[in-house]
Amino acid sequence: MTRKIVFSFFFLSACLLLHAGDSIFPNEGGTPKFEIRAVWLTTIGGIDWPKSHRIESQKAELCKTLDQLKQAGVNTVLLQTRIRATTIFPSDMEPWDACLTGASGKAPGYDPLQYAIEECHKRGMQLHAWVVTIPVGKWDKAGCRQLRQKHPDMVVRIGEDGFMDPEKTATADYLAKYCRNIVERYDVDGIHLDYIRYPETWNKLPKAKGAKGRNTPVRPTSLNARRAYITAIVKAIYQGVKAAKPWVMVSCSPIGKHDDLLRYRSGGWNARTAVCQDAQQWLKDGIMDALFPMMYFRNNHFFPFAIDWQEHAYGRFVIPGLGIYFLDPHEGKWSLGDVTRQMHVSRQLGMGHCYFRSYFLTSNQKGIYDFAERFDAVPSLIPPMLWAEGSKPAPPDTLFINKGQLCWHDTISNTEARVYNVYASEDYPVNVDTAANLVATRLTSNRLCLPLDNRLNYAVTIQDRYGRESRPRQLLLNAGPRYTVSMIAKSDGRPVLLPAKPSTTDANYVIIETLHGKKMQLSPYVDNQPIDVRHLPDGIYQVRSIGRKGVTHRIGFFSVKKED
Secondary structure (H helix, E strand, C coil): CCCCCCCCHHHHHHHHHHCCCCCCCCCHHHCCCECCEEEEECCHHHCCCCCCCCHHHHHHHHHHHHHHHHHCCCCEEEEEEECCCCECCCCCCCCECCCCCCCCCCCCCCCHHHHHHHHHHHCCCEEEEEEECCEEEECCCHHHHHHHHHCCCCEEEECCEEEECCCCHHHHHHHHHHHHHHHHHCCCCEEEEECCCCCCCHHHCCEEECHHHCEEECCCCCHHHHHHHHHHHHHHHHHHHHHHCCCCEEEECCECCCCCCCCCCCCCCCCCCCCCCCHHHHHHHCCCCEECCEECCCHHHCHHHHHHHHHCCCCCEECCEECHHHHCCCCCCCCHHHHHHHHHHHHHCCCCEEECCHHHHHCCHHHHHHHHHHHCCCCCECCCCCCCCCCCCCCCCEEEEECCEEEEECCCCCCCCEEEEEEEECCCCCCCCCHHHEEEEEECCCEECCCCCCCCEEEEEEEECCCCECCCEEECCCCCCCEECECCCECCCCCEECCCCCCCCCCCEEEEEECCCCEEEEEECCCCCEECCCCCCCEEEEEEEECCCCCEEEEEEEEECCCC
16 A cells, blocks of 8 residues: 655755754744643553552652653653553452562552552643553463463464454453443543554464365464454444543554555555554544554654654544654664654644653653753643534633632533633733643642732633633733723723623623714623724723623723823
């Protein structure tokens, strides 16, 4: 399968520009408000976490790592939760992994997954449970041994390793049940599937005696048939997760090159043909919300394939996985510029970025952490899943100061989970379309426990679990050169502010009239929204609300007297 890639002028220009090195950083206006900035946090062997087998040490390690990730702008943590048919949470399906205590099957004395979720949410970060699917570890290790004892027909042996058989319906059922169990028990924000593909060693399955005594493969299935088996597993998991909690994001990490392109070959290692991951089709068919392709390549092995992923996202999310481990001299010979150019171009393509893996970021290999702090200095929100049914939540009902803290109330049902975003600016109303005004993201409390600056104005929005954001509720603390509509408020041609809309009115518009009733202007009625009146001649004006049936009510006066 080949694909045609069209290189736009902007992309070629960006590559030429960014090839110069690391001195080019985005300004605040260039930072997107919505962007997934993720990291894989690996638990196998404790290589990222945990390093200790003591509870308090594990908790302290995790909190330190999450603080570092937060400081680097990360908003999504992919935490390895199922390792090799072993877990980091209590499960009736599979045993505890040895990374927690040093012994397989031994309980650590607390629930690491629950603790990680709570700590991520405290920091305004999402946690996605990373589930390794098909590989189940060494044949005689605890996870594989227990799984094949319970389900002997579901596990196959290739060499010294065990794998769940993708061609057995039981595999799809088991993995769907496993993922749904996590979603039902825990407040995870996503399920992230790893190794959701055929093992590259599949053709080394043991031979069986065929016709006339000749050795033949046990499974001589076609590539299309294999793709269909993997797709059936993906679909079963997706449907199971969404049936439990439809807002939970389902993603996976396919091979970094989807397939050969017209001008660029994948070198025989790709998702669709080599390991039968039809990942772009999963996006198109709506059985996957996001992809984190493992794009651990450089130069023309990265940029053309990144464009291919972006062009086949079908309105869903694709976040390139960056091989920052190659910055470690023991792993590879990459320069910092190899990674930073990828981050710049990924942002220009609207794709975000994901680091593999946490240790190589927090240990600041070749300055990657220092760069991330600057590149992602402005916070970013998780983009909304616009393909989900439903509408935006209503804004907070009230926004006020209480004992030096910014507080708000909303009337959303307690059963409807939501988070809050706080914006601040010297301008009014606060522009909530720019990331530069974000002060705090994904708060779970209805107050901001930070010192307030009376030189700033504030706004608060609500985000539901799908990422849909409400209109802002604005709070004017520093009016500056603006005047509120009152009995007589001098405007001098500057904007006038509308008061809060009474709960008893259905008015969506206001009319500005002269005292003689001449209609001069029709404007939307938005609480504390400034109205530009510079075009009005000097004089005194009245402001009237207009309801759906045409009924009007006077709400105030203002005067215009421009300076000579």
